[in-house]
Amino acid sequence: MTSRLIERTFSLRSTATQVVMEKPYILATTLGAPGGIYECFAPFIEKHFTIVPYERFVQSKGHSADKIQAVFVWGKTLKVDQNLLQSLPNLKAVVNGGVGVDHLDIPLINSFGVKVSNTPHVVDNATADIGMSLMLASARKIVEGHIFSKSRESDDFPESSLGTDVSGGTLGIIGMGRIGYKIAQRAQGFEMKILYHNRNRRPESEERAVGATYCTSLKELLERSDFVMVVVNLSPQTHKLIGAKEFAMMKPNSIFINISRGLVVDQDALVDALKAKIIRAAALDVTYPEPLPRNHPLLSFPNVIVLPHLGTHTMETTQIMVERMVTNALAAVTGGQLPDEVKA
Structure with a gap:
């Protein structure tokens, strides 16, 4: 050849x-x-x-x-x-x-x-982890403590640095799907009382496994919870599911956590609730838009944590x-x- x-x-x-x-x-x-x-x-x-x-x-x-x-x-x-x-x-x-x-x-x-x-x-585990992280960070004022350590002018902790216990508290989960259920599993480790509201009730065996109690109405969950965590999908039915009426139902010392989608919450109503001290604090992984403009009112509150949608960010x-x-x-x-x- x-x-x-x-x-x-x-x-x-x-x-x-x-x-x-x-x-x-x-x-x-x-x-x-x-x-x-x-x-x-x-x-x-x-x-x-x-x-x-x-x-x-x-x-x-x-x-x-x-x-x-x-x-x-x-x-x-x-x-x-x-x-x-x-x-x-x-x-x-x-x-x-x-x-x-x-x-x-x-x-x-x-x-x-x-x-x-x-x-x-x-994404279930990572998202459940961020929900628990936000609840703990908000309740125990982790971010404020970090800022204090970086820029303190005194060694004395101000009274405002007092947090609130997570262990033994009541967690209300709105949306007990896969992620909501994993949050309930994690909350068990903190000996929390777990309430949940869902379109469909879970089997009793699954409720018993995490010690969860079903609330037939959203109102019941909001009135009884120390921590309210939203874990629903965004749909026409859940668009601005949480607004002024719902915040008014919550305990004055309650903490609101959103790890679902920003549009599930009426952000203007959340701002008003925080200004009027209707709720204690808020911790958000999601907003609208994402990220928030730097001059957005939610970024001005010392008792609000806002993350840039880090739920699956590992x-x-x-x-x-x-x-x-x-x-x-x-x-x-x-x-x-x-x-x-x-x-x-």
């Missing part, structure tokens, strides 16, 4: 291998950029996919549009609207990182023959979320059933 023929043979083999080995294309906010998946997770995604950065896609007016089969949504920087869907003729799935999909128009996406998935279950949970996104996307591009498909 001549050298020219050998070269041609290897060239053909190499081309064939490239065709076989070419990875599916996905569209995603630039990894490591603001609003994108952290760059440390890039090697795992790139092992399975060729990533088309959304910013380059927009600038090039549709770079590789016909090759893109999945869109990775992380946060809300990449908007999946009709224009984007029309520009991706071979799109098979919109894969969301996280549980909440209220920012996605699922009926619209489905109308293009495109499936939607999220990453449920994997290395371990984020890794699992990215893995689930890859699993769902691979199922979509190979014509399989998406393990975590979300129906309209």
Whole structure:
């Protein structure tokens, strides 16, 4: 075999291998950029996919549009609207990182023959942990103590530094789903009395396992709880579920914690309740908008903790979320059933 023929043979083999080995294309906010998946997770995604950065896609007016089969949504920087869907003729799935999909128009996406998935279950422990963290930090004034240590002008603790006990207190959980139940399990360790209000009552065996008591009305839960934690999904039924009327039902020494979605709470009513000292304090992992403007009234209260939606913000949970996104996307591009498909 001549050298020219050998070269041609290897060239053909190499081309064939490239065709076989070419990875599916996905569209995603630039990894490591603001609003994108952290760059440390890039090697795992790139092992399975060729990533088309959304910013380059927009600038090039549709770079590789016909090759893109999945869109990775992380946060809300990449908007999946009709224009984007029309520009991706071979799109098979919109894969969301996280549980909440209220920012996605699922009926619209489905109308293009495109499936939607999220990453449920994997976020449960981390979100329950942040709920407990907020309750403890607010009750024991952890943030205020830290600030005192950094900028104290005296060694004497002011009377205002007195916190309130969590152990033995009554925790009211609004929304006893997977995450709410895990919070109840954790609260048991603090010997708390646990009340819950849900659309559907849990089996008595599950109630007994965590020592939880079902409240048929939200009013009953609010009136009896020292700590009120909201863990519901955002829906038309839960939009501004907690407002002025609900805050007025709470104990004056109660602490309000929200780890669900910002729009579940009427923030103006919360501000008014804090100003009027209708409740003791509030601790929020979610707001609207996210993050809050720096001049927002909620950021001015010494008895309010506001986090920038850190519920699932751990290395371990984020890794699992990215893995689930890859699993769902691979199922979509190979014509399989998406393990975590979300129906309209």
